[in-house]
Amino acid sequence: MEDIIDRPALSVNGFIILALMIVLALTAVGVGGEITLPFVSILLLILGTGFTIINPNESRVVTFFGRYMGTVTKNGLVWTIPITKKQNVSLRFINFTSPKLKVNDSNGNPIEIGSVIVWRVENAAKAIFTVDAYQEFISNQSEIVIRSIAAQYPYDAEDKTSLRGSTGEITEKLVSELQEKLQIAGIFIKDAKISHLAYSPEIAVAMLRRQQAEAVLFARRRLVEGALGIVDDVLTHYKKQGINLSDEHRIELINNLLVTLTSDREANPIVNVGK
Structure with missing residues (x-):
């Protein structure tokens, strides 16, 4: 496949060519003649096919009987190679x-x-x-x-x-x-x-439930980790104060703190009066 390289095509300010065409037409009319007028008329028609109007951020890809002649990117009224096909290509986003x-x-x-x-x-x-x-x-x-x-x-x-x-x-x-x-x-x-x-709709409800379950599990995990940190701080504080707890009391303290800190309900204190 042929590798096409974008290159500029012949392009001239269209108003200059238009002015020259007017001068040529007036000269032909002034000179007259059976050969001059038809020849100039055909020439002007051919030259007229080279005009194109290009807006900002647009271009024209010019081809001459299937051959790529270049790309015109100048804005305004532009004159390029006559008798060519000019394809509009937008350069805008x-x-x-x-x-x-x-x-x-x-x-x-x-x-x-x-x-x-x-x-x-x-x-x-x-x-x-x-x-x-x-x-x-x-x-x-x-x-x-x-x-x-x-x-x-x-x-x-x-x-x-x-x-x-x-x-x-x-x-x-x-x-x-x-x-x-x-x-x-x-x-x-x-x-x-x-x-x-x-x-997809067929699994959306099930996946939503799974996401909710994962969110609850993650929240619980963070809550337990925080509660264990608090329990560790309490035990360390007791140790610094010289308060020695037996294994049974330590286990009971840890159990009560974890239940209180991780419960989703308010703690209800119970006063033990049986001892």
Whole structure:
């Protein structure tokens, strides 16, 4: 396949060429003649096909009977090679919102994922000649990359990279892989982020219950760790004060403190009057 290199095409300020055409037309009318007028008229028609209007952050890819002649990026009324095809390519940044895709994460759980990708054409010639319909190419390659990344990571995890918890790392990987896939079409990826992430409806309720159970377990673990720290501080304080507790009293103290500190209800003191 031919490697297309983006290069500037012949381009002149259109108003200069327009002024020259007016002068040529007036001269032809003044001179007259059966040969001069038809010749000048045909010449003016040919020259007129070279005009094009280019807005800011737009370009024209110029081809002459199938041959790439270059790219025009000047703004305003521009005159370029006549009798050529001039394809408009926008150089503006564009938001592409992918559809919600149903994929399996690295744990095999079905999830829904979607993303927003900010891109623009960096090489207009490659976008036109290297791929067929570059916008459709971006859509297809984006879906491939999103599916691939979703399959490499779990939806959520505490001790490793996950789709929900590691947004920065996932964004970097998404941009990197998209740029690698799309650079062949002259596309520059500015940013890419996950815009939608959820468990599939068929397992959403079950996964929500699991997340709630994990949250409760984590909270309980932190509570017990804190309570053990308090118990240790109490025993250390008693020891510094010279209060020696028997093993039976130490166990009873620890049990009472743990029950009081980890209970989800208020402690109700009981006064023992039987001894």
